Amino acid sequence: MMALVALLATLLMTSCVTSQREPKTHQGTTENIQSVFTGRCWDYDVTKYNNILPRVDAGCNELWDKFFDAFSFSSPCDVQKANYDSFYALADQNLPEDKVMFWSGVYTLSHRFAEAGHNYVTLEDTIIGYLVNSLVWCGQLTKPGVNYTACPEWSDCPLEASESFWAGASATFAKQAKGKVTLMVDGSNPDKPAYRRSSFFGKHELPSMSDAVNEVHVLVTHTLDKPKIEFCGSGSLVDLEEDVTKRGFSYECEDDPVAVMHLLCANEPSSRECLMALAHASGQLADITALPGRHMNAMPDQMAG
Numbered sequence: 306m307m308a309l310v311a312l313l314a315t316l317l318m319t320s321c322v323t324s325q326r327e328p329k330t331h332q333g334t335t336e337n338i339q340s341v342f343t344g345r346c347w348d349y350d351v352t353k354y355n356n357i358l359p360r361v362d363a364g365c366n367e368l369w370d371k372f373f374d375a376f377s378f379s380s381p382c383d384v385q386k387a388n389y390d391s392f393y394a395l396a397d398q399n400l401p402e403d404k405v406m407f408w409s410g411v412y413t414l415s416h417r418f419a420e421a422g423h424n425y426v427t428l429e430d431t432i433i434g435y436l437v438n439s440l441v442w443c444g445q446l447t448k449p450g451v452n453y454t455a456c457p458e459w460s461d462c463p464l465e466a467s468e469s470f471w472a473g474a475s476a477t478f479a480k481q482a483k484g485k486v487t488l489m490v491d492g493s494n495p496d497k498p499a500y501r502r503s504s505f506f507g508k509h510e511l512p513s514m515s516d517a518v519n520e521v522h523v524l525v526t527h528t529l530d531k532p533k534i535e536f537c538g539s540g541s542l543v544d545l546e547e548d549v550t551k552r553g554f555s556y557e558c559e560d561d562p563v564a565v566m567h568l569l570c571a572n573e574p575s576s577r578e579c580l581m582a583l584a585h586a587s588g589q590l591a592d593i594t595a596l597p598g599r600h601m602n603a604m605p606d607q608m609a610g
């Protein structure tokens with residue numbers, strides 16, 4: 306009986322946690338959005354990315370005003386990217402050379418790998434992305450100018466307020482990239498190719514990069530113990546190479562970089578692929594050349610740098 310109660314309690318807790326994490330559809334503007342935004346802003350200025358990214362001159366209230374002006378008192382489906390231009394201009398930051406990372410379909414992994422700017426800088430590390438990351442917002446014509454009840458999905462309207470924001474933010478971010486840039490994609494999603502021309506990278510980032518970029522380095526990652534669907538040089542990655550080359554950048558592609566595999570294995574040490582690596586490391590697999598695929602003993606560039 307006790308066991309049953311415990312089991313039920315566990316199930317109940319699990320389902321609560323799950324439902325809290327799932328994005329609610331048609332959620333309204335985040336409560337207290339102005340306080341969240343300005344609080345994040347003051348904190349960013351003092352404690353975040355201090356030796357990695359420059360500070361912006363604009364004050365936090367000024368940044369909020371420009372952001373708020375872009376979408377408030379408008380229909381949520383009628384916000385152009387250009388509405389946010391003065392916000393982007395105020396919050397623009399120079400980005401370190403060779404450190405910019407783009408991602409598509411691998412939010413969590415790419416940010417773990419980037420390590421808050423220590424390895425790479427993502428859009429969400431810059432103040433533009435940081436201030437509003439995972440917030441919801443949209444306008445309404447009547448007071449208070451934002452709709453706290455419901456916001457449309459990105460797919461519900463062509464010029465949705467936050468989609469326009471992220472499109473413009475991505476382009477602004479890409480414009481600042483210099484040197485070798487990195488793109489992490491997912492080669493094991495059965496529902497979505499690793500690269501789509503309609504993705505943020507294809508539509509807003511690649512086209513916005515300047516001549517200061519010379520190389521696009523693609524990291525194709527695969528979920529542990531799941532079918533690996535696309536690899537460098539196959540499927541949609543052929544289109545990616547074509548698009549990158551057309552822009553005049555050199556193209557490099559790497560499947561499952563060792564440093565990324567180690568991150569994945571840190572989370573799922575008992576997956577088949579990680580156990581195999583462990584067996585090799587402890588000498589239980591005599592000959593690594595007998596293993597299909599990669600060498601696990603190479604020191605990855607990313608870790609050496």
Ligand SMILES: *[C@@H]1O[C@H](CO)[C@@H](O)[C@H](O)[C@H]1NC(C)=O
Binds near residue numbers: 446452454456457
């Ligand atoms: C808020 O958004 C919902 C859903 O789009 C809409 O039905 C409602 O009329 C909006 N509120 C105002 C005041 O515009």
